[in-house]
Amino acid sequence: MSATYDFIVLGAGGFGSSAFYHLAKRGARVLGLEQFDAAHDRGSSHGETRVIRKAYFEHPDYVPLLQRAYDLWRELEAECGRTLYHEVGLLLGGLPGSGVITGAKIAAERHNLRLETLTSTEAAERFPAYRIPQKFAVLYEPEAGYLEVESCVRAHLDAAVNRGADLHVNEKVLEWKVDGPVVRVRTERGEYEAGGLVMTAGAWSSRRLAELKIPLQVLRKIMFWYETPLEKFDAAAGNGCFFFETANGEFYGFPRIDGKVKLAEHGGGDLVEDPISLDRKLHPEDSAWPGKFVESFMPDLPTRAAQHVVCMYTKTPDSHFIVDRHPEHDNVVIGAGFSGHGFKFTSSIGESLADLVDQKRTSLPIEFLSLGRKALRT
Structure with a gap:
């Protein structure tokens, strides 16, 4: 028998851990699947520290996402009872x-x-x-500074689990598929189904989303x-x-x-x-x-x-993120291609991913990060 959830998050690193937390915070039954251990060093969200800044030279459209990220980092600090952000300039x-x-x-x-x-x-x-x-x-x-990267990932994961979410680590996903309103995920340990899927697979995104041929x-x-x-x-x-x-x-x-x-x-x-x-x-x-x-x-x-x-x-070809719904399945949401400057956004982008899979929309301005933009067309 398959275990059933409201949502499944595939990949529980920087962005997945945040989406996992934001869904659990809303009272959803949520499963997080991670092929390695929690806050591991096999992907992109490790190495002690990451810079966070607001005067974003990559594109000014990121600034509202950063302003929300700063607020959410402070809220997470209050919830976990430890410092995650150091304002050192x-x-x-x-x-x-x-x-x-x-x-x-x-x-x-x-x-x-x-x-x-x-x-x-x-x-x-x-x-x-x-x-x-x-x-x-x-x-x-x-007002810039740095985040303690592994501690941020752990804080999101721990807070989600404390709210009743299920986290499965060291469990490799074998396949996922959509059957109308139901998403089914098969791993090396079992099968799970849910009403929605958040795909935050990091460096494995191209393989997990091969049908989309995203140029990553x-x-x-x-x-x-x-x-x-x-x-x-x-x-x-x-x-x-x-x-x-x-x-x-x-x-x-x-x-x-x-x-x-x-x-x-x-x-x-x-x-x-x-x-x-x-x-x-x-x-x-x-x-x-x-x-x-x-x-x-x-x-x-x-x-x-x-x-x-x-x-x-x-x-990505233009070094901007991908935050969008799957073009063929509106109950599958994608966070990918964070291009080496994404971690500071994990708190707010995770919230946006939760919005998209839960409410089919988000109030945060992520339109410029859509999957359909010209730079991603092959």
Whole structure:
């Protein structure tokens, strides 16, 4: 006999854990299915920290989703009784006409956000951890900071389970199908049916949604940690998160936590053919450009990292997300292609996914993330 639920969430990582929580919060009977353990390190939502910011240089249409995300993170903190978001500020740097600088200014102006403009000299005096080129334009967003990524996933999962939801971890899905108003999911352990399905499969999205032929690319990405005894890299010393657009790539990072400064390159990445066999080893070429960035922009750090972690970006052609209903099944909702800048949105996008599967609509402005947009047509 199949177990029956109101909704099933397939994939309980960053976005799936949030949708799982928001459905449980509404009193729905909900099942979360995860092929690995809870808050695992096999996908895209791990590595201790993720930046959260409002002056969104990628596109100003994201800002309302961020404003809702900030509110929801604070609500989740109150529910779980621990800090998830650390408001330490964000330093943005790049040439005056760069996408980072112009995009952040447009978002701030359109949505009346706090964003300080600094000269490179002012920035160097205020943030001595960095060597900032004189030709750079510099912005500072005081309301930005970082999220504790694994803790956020666990908080969503735990809060959902506390509200009566069922979470099945280490259970691989074999197939799913729709039979009119009923969705059926078969796993290696059993069969389940529900009135609606939320598909948040991360790097496995193309395989789970093969019939749609969504043009997604999965990229191998590496995060590095550099050890330092210097307190000037601490948030308490005024050093927050950073993002620099340079001639050799886009690099972002965090204040010193537990004696280490974490940074990574946002662009580039090797194509991953099979996410299950992701190459997690560190090769010499992996650390070349991050090392050069450290040497040029953060010279008081060692150029050799003490630690690394490998994760994946699942990218759409235009680097924007997919948040929409399945074009053939209105009781199946898709969250995919979060393109390496999505985690900060998991609280609000999870709410939107819950809205779409539960109410068939959402009040949040996600139209620009539709599956039918031109960039996704093959």
